[in-house]
Amino acid sequence: MRRRVPCLVGVTAVAAFVALARTGTDAQAPAPAPALENRANDFNAFTVQGAVTALIGPGGNASTQGNITVQVSDDATVLVDSGRGDANDRAIAAIRRVSNRPVRFIINTQAGRDHTGGNEALAKSGRPYGGRASGAGFLIADQGAGATIIAHENVLARLGGAKGGAPAPFGMLPGETYFTPEHELFNGEAIQLFHTPAAITDGDSLVFFRRSDVISTGDVFTTQSYPRIDLAAGGSINGEIAALNRILDLAIPRATQEGGTYIIPGHGRVSDEADVVEYRDMLVIIRDRVQDLLKKGQTLAQIQATKPSFDYDRRYAVAGYTGEQFVSLIVDSLKASAATPAVRSAR
Numbered sequence: 001m002r003r004r005v006p007c008l009v010g011v012t013a014v015a016a017f018v019a020l021a022r023t024g025t026d027a028q029a030p031a032p033a034p035a036l037e038n039r040a041n042d043f044n045a046f047t048v049q050g051a052v053t054a055l056i057g058p059g060g061n062a063s064t065q066g067n068i069t070v071q072v073s074d075d076a077t078v079l080v081d082s083g084r085g086d087a088n089d090r091a092i093a094a095i096r097r098v099s100n101r102p103v104r105f106i107i108n109t110q111a112g113r114d115h116t117g118g119n120e121a122l123a124k125s126g127r128p129y130g131g132r133a134s135g136a137g138f139l140i141a142d143q144g145a146g147a148t149i150i151a152h153e154n155v156l157a158r159l160g161g162a163k164g165g166a167p168a169p170f171g172m173l174p175g176e177t178y179f180t181p182e183h184e185l186f187n188g189e190a191i192q193l194f195h196t197p198a199a200i201t202d203g204d205s206l207v208f209f210r211r212s213d214v215i216s217t218g219d220v221f222t223t224q225s226y227p228r229i230d231l232a233a234g235g236s237i238n239g240e241i242a243a244l245n246r247i248l249d250l251a252i253p254r255a256t257q258e259g260g261t262y263i264i265p266g267h268g269r270v271s272d273e274a275d276v277v278e279y280r281d282m283l284v285i286i287r288d289r290v291q292d293l294l295k296k297g298q299t300l301a302q303i304q305a306t307k308p309s310f311d312y313d314r315r316y317a318v319a320g321y322t323g324e325q326f327v328s329l330i331v332d333s334l335k336a337s338a339a340t341p342a343v344r345s346a347r
């Protein structure tokens with residue numbers, strides 16, 4: 001059963017719903033809010049725009065599963081990310097509620113296990129791509145009977161253990177990688193992958209569905225918390241801000257185009273350009289405060305004592321990832337950037 005749950009969509013859609021509820025007429029109301037399933041303890045399919053649906057994990061907008069994007073053509077289904085891997089049957093059932101077309105590609109936005117854990121099972125639920133070239137990357141034919149997993153080459157290096165850590169099972173590894181700033185494939189519409197270096201990690205991809213006008217961001221953007229930048233995996237605060245600016249370069253606001261660009265975050269609710277602007281501005285403000293204090297020669301303890309993230313902690317601080325921890329991360333990242341000019345100058 002489907003029912004409308006407008007609290008999970010953008011502010012404008014919520015306002016439209018409220019207006020509709022108050023007036024009891026749709027004479028002045030914009031298009032209805034996208035439909036959202038409401039299944040407890042399950043992935044819920046949220047119809048975003050065009051050919052794109054978001055699967056929001058159990059727990060809704062607070063889910064600890066990475067969001068899964070489902071894009072459908074007449075021929076095939078393309079996924080962005082595959083969840084944590086501990087609820088694969090429910091993820092596959094949700095994908096099949098959206099489309100009966102075989103999963104042909106799974107794009108990984110990064111190597112984190114909350115986005116790649118379901119790679120093997122979800123790939124096996126699909127079929128490999130055949131007959132048409134997918135782009136300029138390297139295609140490894142020996143993928144068994146499953147879908148092809150695509151990611152930036154740094155994701156393969158991390159999952160495969162080449163950058164330290166235990167290697168993931170072979171079936172979880174991307175079979176096709178790219179190393180250029182952009183990569184493209186096609187499934188009823190152009191799908192562009194943009195590598196955003198040194199953001200959350202060194203292997204993040206933004207995925208832009210051009211005709212549908214939807215961007216899947218992975219963890220570069222989340223509505224749940226401060227960005228979980230992984231410095232050890234090549235992430236940085238300045239690269240994270242640059243990646244958010246890249247999203248804003250691609251996105252068109254609602255005012256100038258019907259619907260505008262929808263943004264599917266790595267975690268949390270489906271958003272629009274204004275939400276990303278707010279998130280980017282928040283990070284710039286906190287980063288600048290920390291940077292000014294660093295330039296004055298203050299220590300981490302002194303900087304934390306001024307609470308540079310205080311006005312945002314109520315919104316973004318969570319258990320296990322507090323404002324203090326985030327400020328500490330920014331300090332470490334800025335110190336590393338100062339020692340590595342290439343990172344500092346990254347767009």
Ligand SMILES: [Zn+2]
Nearest residue numbers: 066114219266
């Ligand atoms: Zn994540």
